[in-house]
Amino acid sequence: MNNSNQATTAALKATAPKQATNTGALATLVLVFFFWGFIAASQSIFIPFCRHNFSLTQFESQLLGSAFYGAYFIGSLALYLISSLLKYDILNRIGYKKGIIYGIWISVAGALLIIPSANAHSFAGLLGAYFVVALGFSLQQTAAQPFAIILGDPSTGSHRLNLAGGVNSLGTTLGPIIFSVFLFGQVGGDASKATVTNINNLFLIVACVFAAVALFFTFSRLPAGKDDDRFEGSYKASRSLVLMTLLIGVVILVGQVTKIEKLPLLIVTLLVVVGILAYSNSSAIKNHDKWGAMRYPQLIYGMLGIFLYVGVEVTIDNNFGALLREPGYLTLSGLDESKISKYVSLYWASLMIGRWTGAIGVFNLSETGKRIATIVVPFIAFGVALFVNHLYSGDVSDLYPYAGFVAIAIAAFFFGQQKPVKTLLTLAILAGFFILTGVLTSGIFSVYCIMAAGLCNSIMWPCIFSLGVAGLGKFTSQGSAFLIMMILGGAVVPPFQGAIGDVLGSTTGMHYSYFVAVGCYVVLAWLALRLRSTLKAQGLNFDEQIGGGH
Numbered sequence: 087m088n089n090s091n092q093a094t095t096a097a098l099k100a101t102a103p104k105q106a107t108n109t110g111a112l113a114t115l116v117l118v119f120f121f122w123g124f125i126a127a128s129q130s131i132f133i134p135f136c137r138h139n140f141s142l143t144q145f146e147s148q149l150l151g152s153a154f155y156g157a158y159f160i161g162s163l164a165l166y167l168i169s170s171l172l173k174y175d176i177l178n179r180i181g182y183k184k185g186i187i188y189g190i191w192i193s194v195a196g197a198l199l200i201i202p203s204a205n206a207h208s209f210a211g212l213l214g215a216y217f218v219v220a221l222g223f224s225l226q227q228t229a230a231q232p233f234a235i236i237l238g239d240p241s242t243g244s245h246r247l248n249l250a251g252g253v254n255s256l257g258t259t260l261g262p263i264i265f266s267v268f269l270f271g272q273v274g275g276d277a278s279k280a281t282v283t284n285i286n287n288l289f290l291i292v293a294c295v296f297a298a299v300a301l302f303f304t305f306s307r308l309p310a311g312k313d314d315d316r317f318e319g320s321y322k323a324s325r326s327l328v329l330m331t332l333l334i335g336v337v338i339l340v341g342q343v344t345k346i347e348k349l350p351l352l353i354v355t356l357l358v359v360v361g362i363l364a365y366s367n368s369s370a371i372k373n374h375d376k377w378g379a380m381r382y383p384q385l386i387y388g389m390l391g392i393f394l395y396v397g398v399e400v401t402i403d404n405n406f407g408a409l410l411r412e413p414g415y416l417t418l419s420g421l422d423e424s425k426i427s428k429y430v431s432l433y434w435a436s437l438m439i440g441r442w443t444g445a446i447g448v449f450n451l452s453e454t455g456k457r458i459a460t461i462v463v464p465f466i467a468f469g470v471a472l473f474v475n476h477l478y479s480g481d482v483s484d485l486y487p488y489a490g491f492v493a494i495a496i497a498a499f500f501f502g503q504q505k506p507v508k509t510l511l512t513l514a515i516l517a518g519f520f521i522l523t524g525v526l527t528s529g530i531f532s533v534y535c536i537m538a539a540g541l542c543n544s545i546m547w548p549c550i551f552s553l554g555v556a557g558l559g560k561f562t563s564q565g566s567a568f569l570i571m572m573i574l575g576g577a578v579v580p581p582f583q584g585a586i587g588d589v590l591g592s593t594t595g596m597h598y599s600y601f602v603a604v605g606c607y608v609v610l611a612w613l614a615l616r617l618r619s620t621l622k623a624q625g626l627n628f629d630e631q632i633g634g635g636h
Contacts, residue, residue: 111306112237117299118186118230119250122223123257123434125292127403128265129154130430134407135269140209144408144588144596145348148581151404153217155396155576161224162571163327170324177229183303185229190300193222197293204285228570252445255438259431259471263478266427320378320564323366327571330362349585355578363390379558379565384620388554388565391510391613392572395550397579398606399437399543402521402536404580405587406430409536409596415528428475432485433537435471439492440544442467443499460499464492488534491520495541510549511614517542518607525600539603546610553617557626579606 129151137147169175177185196218203211234250268288334355341351367386370377379385410429413420446459468489475482498516502509517539524535551569558565579602587599 112234114299114302114306115186115230115234115237116250116253118190118226119254120257121292121296122227123254123259124261124264125219125223126154126400127258127261127430127434130403130407130433131262131265131269131427133404134411134426136209136212137408140207142209144405144584145581146209147408148404148584149213150216151400151580152577153213154220155400155573157217157220158224158227159571159574159577160331161221162228162567162573163331165225165228166567166571167324167328170320177225182229182233186226186233187300187303189222189225189227189229190296190303191222192225193219194293194296194300196220196222197289197296200289201286204282207282228567251441252438255434255441258434259438259474262427262430262434263474267478320380320561321376322369323376323378323380323568326362326366326380327568330358333358333362347585348581349589352578352582352585356582359393359574359578360390379561379568382558382561382565384556384617384624385554385558385565385568387613387617387620388550388569389572391550391554391610391617392547392569393575394579394606394610394613395543395546395575396573397575398517398539398603398610400576401580401583401606402539402543402600402603403430403433405583405596405599406433406536408584408587409600410533412594412596414593415597416530416533428479428482428485429533429537431475432471432488433540435467435474436537436540437544438471439464439467440495440499440541443496444545444548457500461496464496465489468492484530487530488537491534491538491541495538498542499545506549506553507614507618510546510553510617511611513542513546513549514607514611514614518604518611521600521603521607525598525604528597536600539607550613553621556621557624 133147133150136142136150137144140146165176169177180188196215199215199218200212203215230250265288269284337351337355337358340346341348363386366377366380367383370381371383374381407426407430410416410421410426443460443464446456446463451459472482472485475485494516498512499509502512520535520538520542524532527535551566554569555562555565583599583602586602587596589595590598
């Protein structure tokens with residue numbers, strides 16, 4: 087959930103002489119990446135808590151994720167449209183350093199707004215506050231990734247992004263556990279102990295830490311972080327994105343003022359996104375003029391891929407708590423929400439396992455060294471996840487057999503050979519198989535299967551990103567911005583699954599709703615094949631090396 091973009095490295099040219107890495111600035115910057123992951127992954131604990139305390143349906147509880155990930159789309163789109171109107175890149179004009187600082191202060195304001203919303207027992211206020219937090223994250227993410235590149239030699243920029251991505255994954259691993267401690271008193275505590283005071287204390291601390299980082303950035307001697315890339319506008323692409331936003335807004339408005347069921351409205355939303363992208367692709371093929379990066383079909387496929395990838399990654403997590411609480415799934419009466427954190431944490435740790443493994447390729451190891459590291463590093467990461475969970479929840483012996491799924495993922499990484507298409511296709515098929523098996527079974531083995539999708543998700547982002555921006559030339563930076571906007575998937579797919587769970591009923595509805603995730607992986611596998619044929623037709627090398635994960 088969060089969320090890092092290794093593919094942006096390709097858009098940044100290495101024109102400067104070798105320079106040393108500003109390790110102090112980088113150490114501070116990775117804290118920002120940590121909190122993106124920390125807050126994003128913690129929703130899996132906060133959503134069940136809100137559902138219980140605000141008496142929400144599963145669909146309504148998913149609106150928390152919609153507000154969070156929708157802010158990424160709105161923030162990125164607004165920044166792009168204003169830059170298009172002014173004909174210069176706003177962020178590049180003020181500098182990446184100030185962009186990060188402004189973004190952090192916006193998130194501070196959002197974290198503080200959560201406190202009065204919780205005191206007033208206002209779920210709508212909570213949604214608004216979460217939106218503000220993520221709006222700040224959107225600006226931070228847009229600025230922080232290229233900033234990481236310029237904090238050292240450009241040729242080693244991917245190393246710094248992989249380091250930041252690894253720290254982001256550590257945040258996603260620790261987030262659910264720490265949130266659980268603050269809300270319930272301890273990881274295995276009684277949910278009835280969760281109070282408004284717990285929420286106030288947690289987000290006051292978060293706001294203070296954010297503010298401390300912002301002040302450090304403000305008074306430290308860090309580079310401003312600017313580059314001279316010319317801003318490339320694209321009127322027709324902007325028009326399509328605005329139209330998509332307006333249509334989604336109309337759907338939301340209809341949902342608020344009518345009694346139409348949520349599921350049909352969410353289906354319409356999905357059709358709007360897919361339809362606008364398909365129309366844009368078709369129109370751009372006929373006439374490239376003023377379409378900018380959208381003239382390339384691989385970008386359109388990449389945008390749909392990012393939409394589904396982020397959507398499925400988030401929906402597995404956001405609905406996981408409700409699945410674990412479902413009677414008869416893991417326990418006879420359903421698991422209390424205060425006890426789900428170790429399973430949610432291991433799901434996000436599964437992404438950390440894959441990302442640490444994916445980062446091996448950027449180091450100058452011998453072929454033998456890389457093979458050994460690809461086997462050893464995942465189990466080291468798994469051990470770290472078990473150790474962290476043990477510190478907070480004690481007995482984690484029921485998680486030991488999950489090592490078998492880690493071994494399967496290692497075999498898949500070897501089979502993918504760090505080739506984007508082959509890796510994406512392999513992992514999409516494997517993840518779909520895992521989730522399908524999880525839907526058709528129950529108990530701890532089913533839980534393992536659901537969590538194992540995280541191992542597959544871990545390095546899909548750079549595969550999709552590198553394929554989506556391949557061959558874009560001067561439009562690479564613009565294409566990257568459009569891809570980041572498609573984090574919107576995290577705002578649409580989870581409530582879609584939640585609504586299906588509500589429709590299917592409280593007994594097994596949430597369990598069978600995971601067919602949504604299976605469908606996402608099927609389409610991702612198809613997109614891998616479409617990207618391969620599209621790039622091959624353009625004479626492009628789609629088997630280039632890839633780095634770590636998002």
